[in-house]
Amino acid sequence: MITPNPGLQVLQNTLSLPRKELILEIELNGKIKFEHVMHAIYQQFGICHKVLSANVEYVNGRSFGTVQLYLNVCPADFEQLEYYLNKNKLLNTTVEYTCRKYF
Structure with missing residues (x-):
């Protein structure tokens, strides 16, 4: 007997959801490391991102600065x-990214 894979059904349902292109700016305040934030975004939430800019300084093992990410979620x-x-x-601001497409 063949049973349906529930993971596949979830994947099919998520493919039809509308996606938005966003630019997310995160201000690092020393409470969590930059590496942990990037790891959580990709591994925990499954969100692929591109780092547009990062101005991060490390003081006593703590991360301070700002990071801008491009997300399609x-x-x-x-x-x-x-x-x-x-x-x-973590203070964060979001801007919806729209790109003109010429035909």
Whole structure:
């Protein structure tokens, strides 16, 4: 007997969700390391991102500075990421990225 794979059904449902292109700026305040934030975004939330700019300084093993990321995410995944950032007291701002497409 062949049973359906529930993971495949979830994947098919998430493919149809509308995705937004966003630029996310995160201000690192020394409470969490830069590497941990990047790891959580990719591994924990499964969000692929591109680092547009990073101005990070390390003082006594703590990360300070700002990071700008380009994200292409669905709204539900972004809400989880925003909750994570707010829970860790990381100031973040988002700008919706729109690009003109010429035909």
